[in-house]
């Protein structure tokens with residue numbers, strides 16, 4: 432009689448939990464997945480999918496406004512917001528049906544249970560079943576993948592205000608006239624554009640001096656100036672003193688750049704970061720350590736308890752679906768096969784903010800490289816030199832690459848512009864496989880693709896490394912007689 436009922440229990444059925452249970456079942460482990468709410472988690476229901484669908488609706492509306500630029504008759508889009516939100520919901524359901532519903536996992540041999548899990552001891556959990564009652568189960572191994580939820584700072588008066596978070600935003604039925612967004616991170620920035628394009632007057636309030644503080648400041652400025660042109664207003668360097676609801680108006684009392692100001696709207700979205708879902712788990716009973724609520728894991732996603740792993744947002748590490756997926760693969764493989772050498776690929780982390788223009792990053796940032804004292808060079812290539820961008824009327828953007836001096840080995844890249852999120856994967860492959868700038872420059876890319884921009888940007892390596900002496904040497908050997916070009920500007924864009 433085995434000591435434990437299961438080989439693996441996965442707690443949480445979001446991006447990380449779904450991947451972890453699938454892998455566990457594929458390794459032949461008797462697996463249980465517990466989900467408190469709906470499989471699919473944040474990404475499907477309250478995160479990536481509804482936000483990207485809403486952004487697309489806004490983008491289509493903007494294309495109607497901008498149609499004149501292409502020689503077409505421009506217009507004022509008529510927004511049926513209820514229908515937009517129905518569309519958002521239909522897309523969520525389509526994704527759920529296609530990839531997240533329980534039957535898909537049950538067919539893999541996973542037992543799927545709906546209920547809230549909490550540890551009873553290091554090998555046992557109680558599940559407060561959605562259907563009623565408590566079920567107690569034990570397992571040899573665990574993966575905790577309980578995600579995160581919106582963190583709402585304790586601002587005086589906020590408790591009395593009818594505010595939105597990402598959990599309620601995609602359920603609203605009417606378009607706010609004046610939307611206030613506190614927080615200019617990825618959530619605030621994406622939603623500011625979506626709602627501005629759909630017709631709301633949007634003001635983003637942030638205590639920082641700029642938006643998107645995890646991204647390259649030079650590229651953030653390009654994105655911000657586009658958002659300003661599209662009508663988004665900013666109140667930055669804002670210290671919020673209190674927030675009040677006066678009938679159907681919301682008033683944010685703040686000190687902006689040292690001056691008192693009241694910023695008003697009729698709806699408020701709090702986009703002020705995330706907090707791990709760890710408090711319901713009774714982690715003390717399992718002896719699992721946390722730091723500020725985040726479950727502490729090593730590079731193999733293992734907690735301080737040998738048989739308990741954690742992946743995704745609950746670790747507070749990289750709060751992206753693809754990173755939850757990546758961590759879940761490592762957690763499940765290490766937990767069940769132990770010896771396989773796998774760890775978080777922290778030098779290749781990518782992220783994309785899906786605004787227009789998109790803002791994408793992979794690998795080391797410029798400031799990280801400076802702090803680490805790495806000898807690197809910065810390559811810049813503007814979208815205005817990419818023929819596809821010009822022909823599509825989307826020539827605002829910049830490719831910025833950080834590569835080792837001389838060898839041109841790529842260490843990091845960041846792109847702002849149309850399709851930046853697709854561009855960045857080429858650099859991710861390059862970084863993972865040690866491909867240099869020259870490697871990309873010498874790879875045939877089709878004309879006139881967006882990807883050709885990556886090759887053109889890599890051509891800059893040749894520009895940086897051209898020198899008068901090497902041409903003189905060629906001339907001497909082959910007795911050529913042309914003039915020696917002026918190579919003094921190493922950053923000239925060709």
Ligand SMILES: Cc1cc2nc3c(=O)[nH]c(=O)nc-3n(C[C@H](O)[C@H](O)[C@H](O)COP(=O)(O)OP(=O)(O)OC[C@H]3O[C@@H](n4cnc5c(N)ncnc54)[C@H](O)[C@@H]3O)c2cc1C
Nearest residue numbers: 443445446447467472473478548577578743744750751752
């Ligand atoms: C508005 C928004 C937009 C986003 N856009 C993007 C994007 O474009 N790209 C991107 O990569 N990332 C995006 N993200 C981030 C992404 O959604 C998350 O990183 C990802 O969903 C995290 O997956 P997870 O599995 O760790 O957690 P979750 O998806 O949150 O899943 C955790 C699950 O655990 C369950 N749970 C919690 N406690 C318990 C318990 N005690 N017992 C049982 N079950 C429990 C929850 O109900 C939940 O379903 C976005 C996030 C938001 C909020």
Ligand SMILES: NC(=O)c1ccc[n+]([C@@H]2O[C@H](COP(=O)([O-])OP(=O)(O)OC[C@H]3O[C@@H](n4cnc5c(N)ncnc54)[C@H](O)[C@@H]3O)[C@@H](O)[C@H]2O)c1
Nearest residue numbers: 584614615616617618619637638639702703704750783784
């Ligand atoms: N496209 C994507 O991949 C995507 C999209 C959305 C969210 N996400 C994930 O979700 C995470 C959370 O996003 P987020 O935008 O909520 O958080 P964030 O932590 O990235 O940004 C929060 C912003 O709120 C500001 N802020 C916090 N408290 C404040 C206060 N009291 N007053 C004024 N400003 C305040 C901060 O200065 C910061 O700019 C992201 O870090 C990302 O990992 C990813």
